[in-house]
Amino acid sequence: MNDIDRAIINGLQGGFPVCERPYLAAAEKLGLSEEELIERLQCLLDNGTLSRFGPMYHAERLGGALSLVAMEIPAADFDRVAEQVNAFQEVAHNYARDHALNMWFVLATEKPERKDQILAEIERVTGYPAYDMPKLAEYFVGLRLEV
């Protein structure tokens, strides 16, 4: 990754302009031409550094439910349960972590009431309790990933 790519990633994690020529406005701040910025973004998407260039929506404000769920799964059962959990289309960002509660994933449902149904379904299919930990407050973090 070169300095230009680094500047783009650090400078455009939020606040992309909403105006007629947004790439031009953003490029000027980064000391690039409009064409150069568009070309670099295309490259970063093509090589998989970026998953997307666009909006990050706020899930709860869409009227759905978003939660973090933890489970304690014995090592011998882990792969089976991971497969069962990941098969739910509402599950994303599933990570194994080094703790007694060793499986952590995000659950997102279109309707808030659906969340409890899915949790119950996950518990029934896997045979293990699922601990629901929805966020109660979110605190402002100024800086994001810096490369």
Added chain:
Amino acid sequence: MSARPLGPWFTDPRDPALFEALQGGLPLVPRPYAAIGEQAGYTEAEVIERLREWRRTGLIKRLGVIVRHRRLGYRANAMVVWDVPDDSVSQAASLICQYPFVTLCYRRPRRGSEWPYNLFCMIHGHDRQRVESQIRQLIEGCEMTAWPTATLFSTRCFKQRGARYVPAPGAVSLKSIEPV
């Protein structure tokens, strides 16, 4: 008539189409909002107005690059948690958030003896040793040494994205939703 209720965000029948068109990302052309507008039946000026409104009201949390942090070498991903007295959580969180290596910070419910922790933060770093020293720095700097804490490094990632949030039509891919 739209099959889905418009809700507080979608005040125009064309809004769901605009929302949908934006999901895959902004077109990489000099006038992306004009291009998006064509897909949704909006003029460029209307798209700009709608996006400003959605950003102002928070439907759009941020607009810009969405990075694959593993691709950037951020392989040490730590969830650091504390059991902080309820009346001190906000204050502790505001101290934690001042550290540039903290990427997310939330208050969540405790879950009995299995899980006594109520304050969560995420640190994404290049290597585990460095992240561990950042955590020590955080705990000492925020005077949080008295509170029970745990660090949970991720050991495997099964599903970084790809789930669907809303069934089609009007499907919202989870890739456009912030990880918690």
